[in-house]
Amino acid sequence: xxxxxxxxxxxxxxxxxxxxxxxxxxxxxxxxxxxxxxxxxxxxxxxxxxxxxxxxxxxxxxxxxxxxxxxxxxxxxxxxxxxxxxxxxxxxxxxxxxxxxxxxxxxxxxxxxxxxxxxxxxxxxxxxxxxxxxxxxxxxxxxxxxxxxxxxxxxxxxxxxxxxxxxxxxxxxxxxxxxxxxxxxxxxxxxxxxxxxxxxxxxxxxxxxxxxxxxxxxxxxxxxxxxxxxxxxx
Amino acid sequence: xxxxxxxxxxxxxxxxxxxxxxxxxxxxxxxxxxxxxxxxxxxxxxxxxxxxxxxxxxxxxxxxxxxxxxxxxxxxxxxxxxxxxxxxxxxxxxxxxxxxxxxxxxxxxxxxxxxxxxxxxxxxxxxxxxxxxxxxxxxxxxxxxxxxxxxxxxxxxxxxxxxxxxxxxxxxxxxxxxxxxxxxxxxxxxxxxxxxxxxxxxxxxxxxxxxxxxxxxxxxxxxxxxxxxxxxxxxxxxxxxxxxxxxxxxxxx
Numbered sequence: 001x002x003x004x005x006x007x008x009x010x011x012x013x014x015x016x017x018x019x020x021x022x023x024x025x026x027x028x029x030x031x032x033x034x035x036x037x038x039x040x041x042x043x044x045x046x047x048x049x050x051x052x053x054x055x056x057x058x059x060x061x062x063x064x065x066x067x068x069x070x071x072x073x074x075x076x077x078x079x080x081x082x083x084x085x086x087x088x089x090x091x092x093x094x095x096x097x098x099x100x101x102x103x104x105x106x107x108x109x110x111x112x113x114x115x116x117x118x119x120x121x122x123x124x125x126x127x128x129x130x131x132x133x134x135x136x137x138x139x140x141x142x143x144x145x146x147x148x149x150x151x152x153x154x155x156x157x158x159x160x161x162x163x164x165x166x167x168x169x170x171x172x173x174x175x176x177x178x179x180x181x182x183x184x185x186x187x188x189x190x191x192x193x194x195x196x197x198x199x200x201x202x203x204x205x206x207x208x209x210x211x212x213x214x215x216x217x218x219x220x221x222x223x224x225x226x227x228x229x230x231x232x233x234x
Numbered sequence: 235x236x237x238x239x240x241x242x243x244x245x246x247x248x249x250x251x252x253x254x255x256x257x258x259x260x261x262x263x264x265x266x267x268x269x270x271x272x273x274x275x276x277x278x279x280x281x282x283x284x285x286x287x288x289x290x291x292x293x294x295x296x297x298x299x300x301x302x303x304x305x306x307x308x309x310x311x312x313x314x315x316x317x318x319x320x321x322x323x324x325x326x327x328x329x330x331x332x333x334x335x336x337x338x339x340x341x342x343x344x345x346x347x348x349x350x351x352x353x354x355x356x357x358x359x360x361x362x363x364x365x366x367x368x369x370x371x372x373x374x375x376x377x378x379x380x381x382x383x384x385x386x387x388x389x390x391x392x393x394x395x396x397x398x399x400x401x402x403x404x405x406x407x408x409x410x411x412x413x414x415x416x417x418x419x420x421x422x423x424x425x426x427x428x429x430x431x432x433x434x435x436x437x438x439x440x441x442x443x444x445x446x447x448x449x450x451x452x453x454x455x456x457x458x459x460x461x462x463x464x465x466x467x468x469x470x471x472x473x474x475x476x477x478x479x480x481x482x483x484x485x486x487x
């Protein structure tokens with residue numbers, strides 16, 4: 001994609017986190033599990049590590065959860081509770097609330113597992129979507145728009161640094177997500193990040209960036225399309 | 235905000251949960267009638283979900299959280315499990331819907347068919363009357379009503395109104411017609427639902443709360459739908475029913 005080629009975008013300024021992510025990725029490479037040797041199409045329905053056969057995939061477990069299988073549910077929990085908690089923590093900045101959200105999400109997974117359709121997407125995608133919705137609803141409830149926009153402003157101005165990956169990235173999928181996000185041109189990356197991690201609506205993002213709302217809305221769409229292309233490209 | 239020159243444009247903000255509530259509701263209605271948008275939304279949502287992986291910040295999940303979750307789920311009925319019927323609580327609506335849908339699925343193989351065909355003449359008259367009354371523009375509705383494989387399924391609603399669903403499995407579409415719907419207060423509308431064999435419900439479109447006669451093609455393809463239901467919902471509609479159904483119309487399977 002032509003639009004993605006701005007990889008070397010000189011983003012030294014008050015950029016969100018591209019440079020930081022880049023460093024982390026570099027560090028992580030030495031230890032990454034080298035399991036991705038298959039063609040790129042395998043990435044679409046990625047099994048959760050430890051990458052097992054189909055019966056062990058989170059997708060297969062989640063399908064069993066719909067039939068009331070509590071062992072399968074525990075498997076889903078063990079695979080996904082940590083990233084769900086990480087996401088909720090990132091959005092809410094409050095471990096106690098993030099824990100509540102994680103609990104709510106996991107109970108919702110149990111309750112509504114029958115709605116998951118493996119043919120329509122990964123189990124992880126489905127669960128993270130539930131988690132994001134809940135975390136965002138909660139942060140909007142807990143923090144007034146002005147407060148969230150101030151926080152966004154602080155992130156943009158570099159006063160509040162967005163968390164940098166601490167752990168060495170030995171998870172291939174995670175590393176790829178970070179790389180693809182870092183490679184997005186800033187004009188796309190920033191609106192995605194402010195909406196996804198700060199829980200801002202596109203209108204609020206537009207206010208934080210002093211950009212027209214319609215432009216922000218359309219960049220969110222293009223940005224996600226580019227992100228998807230990148231995730232699938234390798 | 236700029237004018238909505240492209241109705242698909244909000245799809246990115248939508249999957250990021252970044253549309254204000256009113257725009258989100260409007261876009262979901264748009265999605266209902268736009269299979270290409272649903273596909274795009276699913277694709278972009280999958281990409282957006284990967285953003286959850288980029289905060290590599292080590293989240294500490296309390297060791298006892300799993301036990302608490304397991305304890306809670308042991309008291310939480312699953313949506314499609316009918317044994318959860320009596321202690322339904324929050325999920326009471328869904329549970330009774332699930333039951334209704336499975337009854338509907340069972341009934342269509344048996345005795346109800348004869349009853350339906352008796353009702354069918356009335357309803358077909360009613361439907362054709364409605365069709366004639368429509369201005370010529372509504373080709374989609376006419377298309378369903380006149381589809382070669384159209385089947386008619388009728389019922390009386392809880393409030394005395396009569397309703398019919400016309401189904402074309404070949405076209406994968408359904409239409410809903412009703413007469414004598416009571417007028418609702420200005421903050422309410424009627425909402426239609428597709429019930430899946432599992433009891434899962436999908437919004438199938440809204441009818442104005444002004445009542446009287448209504449006819450429309452239901453949003454979204456019919457899919458595996460075994461019944462169509464109608465509830466009263468707040469203006470803008472709901473994602474899942476929030477009131478008991480006024481009626482559930484089995485449509486075969």
